[in-house]
Amino acid sequence: MELEEIADKAVDxxxxxxxxxxxxxxxxIEVGCLGNGTPDYSKVEKFLDxxxxxxxxxxxxKNGDILFSTVGSIGLVSLMDNNxxxxxxxxIIAFRARENYDSCFLYSMFSTEExxxxxxxxxxxxxxPSIKVSQLIHIQYFVARNIHEQKLLGQYFLVLDxxxxxxxxKYDKLNTVKKSMLEKMFPQKGAKVPEIRFKGFSEPxxxxxxxxxxxxxxxxxxxxxxxxxxxxxGTGGYMLSVSEALSYDQDAIGIGRKxxxxxxxxxxxxxxxxxxxxxxxxxxxxxxxxxxxxFQNIEWKKKDESTGVPSLSKTAINDINVYISxxxxxxxxxxxFSNLDxxxxxxxxxxxxxxxxxxxxxxxxxx
Numbered sequence: 367m368e369l370e371e372i373a374d375k376a377v378d379x380x381x382x383x384x385x386x387x388x389x390x391x392x393x394x395i396e397v398g399c400l401g402n403g404t405p406d407y408s409k410v411e412k413f414l415d416x417x418x419x420x421x422x423x424x425x426x427x428k429n430g431d432i433l434f435s436t437v438g439s440i441g442l443v444s445l446m447d448n449n450x451x452x453x454x455x456x457x458i459i460a461f462r463a464r465e466n467y468d469s470c471f472l473y474s475m476f477s478t479e480e481x482x483x484x485x486x487x488x489x490x491x492x493x494x495p496s497i498k499v500s501q502l503i504h505i506q507y508f509v510a511r512n513i514h515e516q517k518l519l520g521q522y523f524l525v526l527d528x529x530x531x532x533x534x535x536k537y538d539k540l541n542t543v544k545k546s547m548l549e550k551m552f553p554q555k556g557a558k559v560p561e562i563r564f565k566g567f568s569e570p571x572x573x574x575x576x577x578x579x580x581x582x583x584x585x586x587x588x589x590x591x592x593x594x595x596x597x598x599x600g601t602g603g604y605m606l607s608v609s610e611a612l613s614y615d616q617d618a619i620g621i622g623r624k625x626x627x628x629x630x631x632x633x634x635x636x637x638x639x640x641x642x643x644x645x646x647x648x649x650x651x652x653x654x655x656x657x658x659x660x661f662q663n664i665e666w667k668k669k670d671e672s673t674g675v676p677s678l679s680k681t682a683i684n685d686i687n688v689y690i691s692x693x694x695x696x697x698x699x700x701x702x703f704s705n706l707d708x709x710x711x712x713x714x715x716x717x718x719x720x721x722x723x724x725x726x727x728x729x730x731x732x733x
Contacts, residue, residue, distance in 0.1 A: 367506065367507060367508075367509050368503065368504050368505065368506055368507075369461070369502060369503045369504070369505050369507060370503040370504065371464075372463065372464055372467045372472065372507070372509055373432065373461040373462060373463050373464055373467065373472055374461065374462050374464060375459060375460075375461060375499065375503065376425060376427070376428070376431055376460045376461060376462035377423075377424070377425045377426065377427050377431065377454060377459070377460035378424065378425075378459055378460075378499065379423055379424060379453070379454060379455070379456045379458075380456045380457075380499075381456065382422055382423065382424060382456055383422075383456060384414050384418040384419070384422035384423065384453070385414075385418050385422070386412040386413060386414060386418075387413060387414060387415040387418065388413075389413075389415060390412075390413030390414045390415040390418070390419075391413060391415070391416070391451065392413055392414040392415070392416075392418075392419040392451050392452060392453055393407055393410040393412075393413055393449070393451070393452045393453070394410065394411075394412040394413060394414055394452075394453050394454075394455055395410065395427075395433065395452055395453065395454045395455065395458065396409075396410070396411070396412070396455045396457070396458070397435045397437070397438050397439050397442060397455070397457055397458065399444070400433055400435055400439075400442035400443060400444040400458070401439075401442040401443070401444060402444065402527065402530065402531060402534070403444065403445060403524070403527030403528065403530065403531050404444055404445055404446070404447040404527075404531075405433065405444050405446065405447065405449075405452070406444075407449075408538075414453055419451075419453060423453055425460075426450065426453070427446050427450065427452065427453070427454055427460045428446065428450060428462070429446060429447060429448040429450065430445065430446060430462070430463065430469040430470075431445075431446040431460040431461065431462050431469070432444075432445060432446070432460065432461045432462075432463070432469060432472055432473045432476060433445075433446055433454060433458050433459075433460055434458065434459050434460075434461060434476065434502075435457060435458055436457055436458065436459055436496060436497050436499060436502070437457035437494065437495070437496040437497075438457060438494065438495065438496075440485055440486060440489055440495055440496070440497055441476070441482045441485040441486065443473060443476045443477055444473075445469065445470060445473040445524070445527075446460065457496075459499055459502075466513050467509070467513070467516065468513060468516035468517045468520045469520070470516075470517070470519075470520025470521060470523070470524050471509075471510065471516035471517065471519050471520035472520075473520070473523075474519060474520055474523040474524075474728065474732070475507055475509070475732060477523075477728055478728045478729065478732045479725070479728070479729065480729075480732075481505075481507060481732075484505050484506075484507075485497060485502065485505065488501045488502065488505070508732070508733035519731060519732075522727075522731075523724065523727070523728070526720065526723065526724045526727070527724075529720055530717060530720045530721060530724070533713065533716050533717045533720060534717055536713055537710065537713040537714060537717060540706070540709055540710045540713055541710060543706070544703070544706050544707075544710065547562070547702075547703070547706070548659060548662055548663055548703070549561075549663075550562040551563070551659075551699055551702075552659070552660070552663055552689065553571055553689045558570045558571055558573075558689065559571055563695075564695070564698050564699070564702075567691065567692075567694075567695045567698075569691070569692060569695075571689040571690060571691050572689065572690055572691075573687060573688070573689055574687070574688055574689070574690055575684060575685060575686065575687060575688075576660075576683055576684055576685070576686045576687075576688055577683070577684025577685065578649075579648065579649055579652045579657065579688070579690060580619075580646040580647060580648055580649060580652070580657060581646070581647045581649065582644050582645075582646050582680045582683050582684060583612070583613075583618075583644065583645050583646070583647060584623070584641065584644060584680075585612070585623070585638075585639030585640045585641045585642065585643045585644065585645065586612065586638075586639075586640070586641055587640070587641060588606075588608050588638055588640060591608035591609050591610050591638075592608065592609040593606075593607065593608065593609065594607055594608050594609030594610070595607050596608050596609065596610060596611045596636050596637065596638055597636075597637050597638070598637075598638045598639070598640065599620055599633060599637060599638070599639050599640070599643060600639070600640045600642060600643055601620075601622040601624075601625045601626040601627075601629065601642055601643050602626065603631070605640070608638055610638065611635070611636035611637055611638055612637065612638050612639060612645070613633070613635045613636060613637055613645065613647070614635060614636045615635050615636070616635050616647055617632060617633060617634055617635050617654055618632075618633045618635070618637070618645040618646055618647050618654075619631070619632055619633065619645065619646040619654070619657060619658050619661055620632075620633045620639060620643050620644070620645050620646075621643070621644050621645075621646060621661065621666070621678065621683070622642060622643055622644070622676075622678065623641070623642050623643060623644050623677065623678055623679075624642045624675055624676070624677045624678075625642055625675060625676065626676070627666050627667065627669070627670065627676045627677065627678050628665075628666040628667050628676075630658065630661040630662065630666075632654070632655075632658055633645055644678070644680070644683070646661075646683075651693045652690070652693070652696070653693065653696035653697050653699075653700045654700070655699075655700025655701065655703060655704045656690070656691075656696035656697070656699055656700035657700075658700070658703075659699065659700060659703050660688050660690075664686060664688075666678070669682045669683070669686070
């Protein structure tokens with residue numbers, strides 16, 4: 367069936383750009399808010415005041431409308447919640463299910479990979495991709511005739527979306543906790559001790575150059591090596607495996623020399639790194655996890671020495687001033703953040719599994 371047979375174009379604000387207001391109370395839902403069940407209001411950046419909301423919009427969205435992006439990231443969909451004080455940007459169309467068609471079912475139907483591909487086939491433009499609504503409404507979809515079956519399918523995927531949203535919120539909270547604790551458990555500018563410390567530690571921290579607590583080593587080309595079981599890492603992570611290692615028995619921290627310079631990560635020995643990735647080895651009585659936490663507090667992009675591709679030098683890294691505690695406190699702090707990272711990784715894995723489950727079910731439960 368064609369889309370126009372099962373849903374009406376309920377809200378279309380194309381060509382209407384309402385003025386935004388710092389004091390507005392009506393969230394403007396943009397494309398970045400779509401794609402995860404109901405709209406993600408944490409990503410709302412613009413608001414309308416009452417005047418703009420009442421005078422600039424042609425129609426208003428309602429609970430159960432299907433929000434569909436038509437410009438930029440094509441085909442992102444969300445199911446509108448009961449926030450009827452919100453408005454949609456002009457690059458989003460709201461469809462409303464016709465009688466005898468369930469909105470949750472239609473939302474899930476739009477989300478399948480096959481139906482996403484149908485929308486992509488009518489995309490125009492390379493710089494700013496877009497689709498014509500006049501073409502979109504004529505796309506053919508397979509629809510369950512039985513409204514009871516539609517409702518069952520729609521509710522199943524709505525529950526899945528709620529689970530994904532719940533787990534995503536937990537993930538976001540863990541990252542917020544980590545960011546906050548990285549600030550509070552390390553001395554800030556002008557301070558010699560952190561705001562929060564574990565019980566039993568009271569000594570002032572000591573200022574050092576990074577070069578005094580780590581050895582920065584250069585990565586090397588791997589193409590002369592045979593295939594093996596030693597992982598090779600670049601700035602983006604794992605690449606392949608070879609027969610030799612640069613470090614066989616000491617873990618390190620990878621930090622980009624060129625390209626991505628602000629994403630440090632721990633390298634488990636044995637490993638090899640390419641020439642665009644430095645690896646930092648902690649010196650005696652310096653805890654690796656503690657140094658990794660220090661690395662995550664450094665604004666690496668401000669250390670960029672290039673006018674082109676972002677670059678770091680050993681000198682720039684070694685000259686950075688940091689504060690360190692005694693080794694026993696380093697171990698406790700390092701372990702705390704290591705445990706927190708494990709929780710974040712576990713939470714990320716839960717989200718990925720739920721998303722994979724949803725994707726698999728969409729493929730098997732829709733034509």
